[in-house]
Amino acid sequence: MITFDGVETPCRAGWTIGAALTAAGVRSWRTTRRAGRPRGLFCGIGVCFDCLVTVNGRPSMRACLTEARPGDVVSTQDGTGHGDRAC
Amino acid sequence: MNADVVVIGAGIVGAACAYHASQAGLSVCVVDRGPPAGGTTGAGEGNLLISDKLPGPELDLALLSYQLWRALAEVPFRDTTFGARTELEHKGGLVVAASADVLRGFGELAARQAAAGVEAVPVPPDGLREHEPNLAGDLAGGIRYPQDMQVQPMLATAVLLRLARDAGAVLLPGEAVTGFLRRGDRLVGVRTARRAVSASAVVNCAGTWAGEVAALAGVRIPVSPRRGFVLVTEPLPRVIRHKVYAADYVADVASDSSALQTSPVVEGTRSGTVLIGATRERVGFDRTWSPQAIRRLAAGAVRLFPFLAEVVALRAYRGFRPYCPDHLPIIGPDPRVPGLWHACGHEGAGIGLSAATGRLIAQSLRGEATDLPLHPFRPERFDEGAG
Amino acid sequence: MLLVDGGARPGGQYWRHGPEPADPRSRHRLRHGWPTFQRLVRRAESAGAALLARHHVQTVVADKAGWLVDCLVGDEPSASAVGTAIRARRLVLATGAYDRQLPFPGWDLPGVMAGGGVQALLKAHGVLAGRRVVVAGTGPFLLPVAAGLVAAGARVPLVAEANSPLHLAHYPGALAASGPKLREALSYAVWLTRGHTAYRRRHTVIRALGTDRLQAVQVARLDRHGRVCPGTIRTVHCDVLAVGWGFTPQLDLANQLGCAGTVGADGNLVVAVDRVQATSVPGVWAAGEVTGIGGADLAVIEGSIAGRAAAQAPVPRSLIRRRARLRRFADALNAAFPVPAFLLDDLPGEVLACRCEEVPVRAVREAVSELGATDARTVKLLTRTGMGWCQGRVCGFAVAAATARACGRPVSEADLRAMADRPLAVPSTLGRLQGGEPPSH
Numbered sequence: 001m002i003t004f005d006g007v008e009t010p011c012r013a014g015w016t017i018g019a020a021l022t023a024a025g026v027r028s029w030r031t032t033r034r035a036g037r038p039r040g041l042f043c044g045i046g047v048c049f050d051c052l053v054t055v056n057g058r059p060s061m062r063a064c065l066t067e068a069r070p071g072d073v074v075s076t077q078d079g080t081g082h083g084d085r086a087c
Numbered sequence: 088m089n090a091d092v093v094v095i096g097a098g099i100v101g102a103a104c105a106y107h108a109s110q111a112g113l114s115v116c117v118v119d120r121g122p123p124a125g126g127t128t129g130a131g132e133g134n135l136l137i138s139d140k141l142p143g144p145e146l147d148l149a150l151l152s153y154q155l156w157r158a159l160a161e162v163p164f165r166d167t168t169f170g171a172r173t174e175l176e177h178k179g180g181l182v183v184a185a186s187a188d189v190l191r192g193f194g195e196l197a198a199r200q201a202a203a204g205v206e207a208v209p210v211p212p213d214g215l216r217e218h219e220p221n222l223a224g225d226l227a228g229g230i231r232y233p234q235d236m237q238v239q240p241m242l243a244t245a246v247l248l249r250l251a252r253d254a255g256a257v258l259l260p261g262e263a264v265t266g267f268l269r270r271g272d273r274l275v276g277v278r279t280a281r282r283a284v285s286a287s288a289v290v291n292c293a294g295t296w297a298g299e300v301a302a303l304a305g306v307r308i309p310v311s312p313r314r315g316f317v318l319v320t321e322p323l324p325r326v327i328r329h330k331v332y333a334a335d336y337v338a339d340v341a342s343d344s345s346a347l348q349t350s351p352v353v354e355g356t357r358s359g360t361v362l363i364g365a366t367r368e369r370v371g372f373d374r375t376w377s378p379q380a381i382r383r384l385a386a387g388a389v390r391l392f393p394f395l396a397e398v399v400a401l402r403a404y405r406g407f408r409p410y411c412p413d414h415l416p417i418i419g420p421d422p423r424v425p426g427l428w429h430a431c432g433h434e435g436a437g438i439g440l441s442a443a444t445g446r447l448i449a450q451s452l453r454g455e456a457t458d459l460p461l462h463p464f465r466p467e468r469f470d471e472g473a474g
Numbered sequence: 475m476l477l478v479d480g481g482a483r484p485g486g487q488y489w490r491h492g493p494e495p496a497d498p499r500s501r502h503r504l505r506h507g508w509p510t511f512q513r514l515v516r517r518a519e520s521a522g523a524a525l526l527a528r529h530h531v532q533t534v535v536a537d538k539a540g541w542l543v544d545c546l547v548g549d550e551p552s553a554s555a556v557g558t559a560i561r562a563r564r565l566v567l568a569t570g571a572y573d574r575q576l577p578f579p580g581w582d583l584p585g586v587m588a589g590g591g592v593q594a595l596l597k598a599h600g601v602l603a604g605r606r607v608v609v610a611g612t613g614p615f616l617l618p619v620a621a622g623l624v625a626a627g628a629r630v631p632l633v634a635e636a637n638s639p640l641h642l643a644h645y646p647g648a649l650a651a652s653g654p655k656l657r658e659a660l661s662y663a664v665w666l667t668r669g670h671t672a673y674r675r676r677h678t679v680i681r682a683l684g685t686d687r688l689q690a691v692q693v694a695r696l697d698r699h700g701r702v703c704p705g706t707i708r709t710v711h712c713d714v715l716a717v718g719w720g721f722t723p724q725l726d727l728a729n730q731l732g733c734a735g736t737v738g739a740d741g742n743l744v745v746a747v748d749r750v751q752a753t754s755v756p757g758v759w760a761a762g763e764v765t766g767i768g769g770a771d772l773a774v775i776e777g778s779i780a781g782r783a784a785a786q787a788p789v790p791r792s793l794i795r796r797r798a799r800l801r802r803f804a805d806a807l808n809a810a811f812p813v814p815a816f817l818l819d820d821l822p823g824e825v826l827a828c829r830c831e832e833v834p835v836r837a838v839r840e841a842v843s844e845l846g847a848t849d850a851r852t853v854k855l856l857t858r859t860g861m862g863w864c865q866g867r868v869c870g871f872a873v874a875a876a877t878a879r880a881c882g883r884p885v886s887e888a889d890l891r892a893m894a895d896r897p898l899a900v901p902s903t904l905g906r907l908q909g910g911e912p913p914s915h
Binding site for chain 3: 062
């Protein structure tokens with residue numbers, strides 16, 4: 001079981017974060033930094049970097065590659081994911 | 088085809104020359120063997136620096152350029168301004184030192200710069216993070232230079248050329264100069280594979296390849312390549328406010344060593360990526376990637392901004408700065424070849440100094456008094472004192 | 475012999491699979507040529523080859539005795555703190571390919587996915603990308619994507635093939651491997667019939683509709699020149715669009731090494747190889763999709779040749795002949811399934827050319843018409859296309875094509891290369907880059 005934006009999301013062994021979110025009907029988990037548009041999986045195999053998501057506080061992890069581990073905390077990423085560092 | 092002036096090279100310096108010449112009422116034809124900004128300009132960071140210039144002719148060029156860039160920023164371009172379109176940012180520079188000794192040495196340089204009209208504001212160690220919150224906490228202090236600016240070099244070149252073309256200049260990309268038209272010992276134009284262009288003056292703005300163009304005209308100018316790598320991060324919000332670099336950068340620029348010299352230079356950009364320089368090596372035109380250079384760039388940046396250790400690098404690029412043995416560019420008419428001017432050899436300062444270069448060349452082409460004496464930049468200086 | 479692979483399990487895209495044991499029902503329909511895969515793995519293991527899984531190569535540089543291959547280890551290499559450097563005397567590059575994409579209105583809506591991504595979810599995880607999926611694009615790959623979805627219980631109302639597979643009849647090379655391929659195509663057709671899937675030739679998706687996620691697509695017929703026929707536009711509701719326009723090779727490492735390339739029959743930049751799969755760089759061989767898209771069977775043959783050549787073993791003429799036959803078939807497929815003209819010429823300016831940096835097609839055209847760009851490199855530097863996270867992998871082909879078209883000339887190798895130059899084949903943190911010496915093999 002992982003959580004996505006605080007919601008418990010079922011997960012099978014070996015699933016990537018992208019697979020778990022897709023199985024749960026979630027289509028997007030980040031917003032683009034210029035126009036704020038939603039993005040989720042596109043190429044699905046690690047080439048396009050559209051599926052970037054924040055995992056356990058670490059931004060810009062490719063959901064389609066990152067294996068889900070029990071207890072992983074996944075959250076929607078706003079833009080660059082480094083907003084807290086802005087000055 | 089005819090023009091008053093042929094500019095060889097459509098990089099930042101050629102573009103600035105074309106712009107200023109066409110503003111001064113001259114008809115200009117710019118030729119380049121490739122596309123605009125296809126040489127070193129495309130590998131530039133966009134530095135418009137006062138802070139790293141030693142008092143003397145180079146600092147004079149930089150101060151004149153500063154005024155010209157500020158004026159250029161306000162020039163209308165389509166539905167915006169030149170400055171907005173080219174990401175021209177008057178952000179200021181911050182030079183930092185890791186030790187009190189290095190800081191003192193740099194402070195002496197700053198005092199000489201201040202005497203020459205530069206704004207240089209010392210910053211104590213506990214004041215650094217007020218200007219740069221993400222800076223490392225253990226630096227010995229720094230000096231802030233409010234006059235430092237940054238621009239996107241490709242856009243600056245393209246917009247300068249566009250403005251020149253709007254004023255009647257012609258751009259001929261993809262046409263290498265294969266020879267010159269002569270009348271007696273005078274150059275009266277250029278030849279490419281496709282055509283001949285007659286002109287009263289030819290300006291050699293071929294950057295790192297300016298020596299080849301000069302040789303085609305029968306003269307020698309000692310411009311040689313000095314390779315540099317730049318590392319580029321993922322896009323970030325604004326995390327670095329100024330152009331920040333370590334005080335030992337100035338020594339590297341002034342060095343004649345051919346070995347790998349690295350000194351951290353870090354800046355943010357409008358698009359969000361952080362650019363990390365700087366390396367200098369004299370390895371000819373060797374385009375091989377150097378993992379060692381990349382390693383040193385990463386380490387230098389992390390030293391100044393520890394948070395960068397967790398920031399991702401997406402790409403790197405390299406370019407070849409046009410380097411002259413006395414670290415001054417070559418600007419002005421060549422007495423050895425009437426009709427030939429040079430505007431090249433700016434090493435790593437070409438983007439910034441292009442503004443003054445373009446202005447001085449335009450004045451020289453029109454036979455007017457130049458805003459700065461051209462004597463220190465004369466092309467024939469390398470032949471002097473040889474006996 | 476070391477096999478360095480970024481995946482958790484060997485097999486790449488074609489033989490992608492999840493942890494065993496897999497659902498026995500899914501095996502036969504999703505695992506094509508499985509006995510071949512198993513045989514190859516057994517033979518490699520018994521020959522003493524070691525598999526380094528989850529090893530992503532970031533850079534390859536020349537070293538004293540050959541090559542230094544620097545890898546990041548983990549499923550997401552950009553977060554990896556672990557690296558390893560491998561010293562190798564000889565290299566065989568078999569870095570494969572990925573779905574080639576082209577922009578179209580609405581292509582950036584969540585729910586629009588590459589056919590390969592939809593398949594990867596199914597093959598590796600048994601997860602359906604959506605419940606109602608339209609499959610579109612061009613090429614034989616649309617069939618297994620659609621059939622796999624139907625077999626796994628999704629509704630696939632439509633497969634929109636922009637070209638017509640009957641074109642294959644014009645190409646003599648198609649007969650070369652037609653037997654097994656026709657049987658394969660037929661097996662997919664059976665699934666599509668069971669799934670009540672409409673297969674429409676000369677049809678394509680011209681727009682994806684939805685506000686924050688895909689809700690429907692607009693489909694239209696194309697004329698034989700690849701242009702939209704007015705009055706033929708229909709709307710089809712779906713929650714996922716699986717789209718692909720053929721494939722494009724992963725050339726990062728070949729380009730880092732300076733291997734000579736050429737523009738292949740499919741319009742991609744591909745690595746040039748000789749009779750025994752040797753590249754222009756001594757000590758480097760290349761096999762599979764990187765030398766030109768040609769499918770799994772051809773990749774296996776090329777790999778067999780490259781492996782033998784790299785081991786300085788003789789290459790049987792039978793392998794050379796088989797490769798030639800399969801190459802002719804691949805060339806026929808490429809010729810029969812070109813990218814339709816509407817995708818390159820008629821795009822509205824606000825459609826995103828570069829998804830990562832959100833750069834519209836208009837900016838590419840303006841870089842040429844206003845700012846003097848004459849090639850893709852200049853366009854890239856002026857517009858930021860190809861400078862985002864994916865470093866031009868998704869938009870490279872389209873930006874090169876749009877640039878060339880705006881300049882009124884064919885796409886050049888230089889255009890494609892400018893969008894495919896990646897000194898860091900995988901991203902990593904500055905902390906990782908500053909290194910120290912990683913443990914080495």
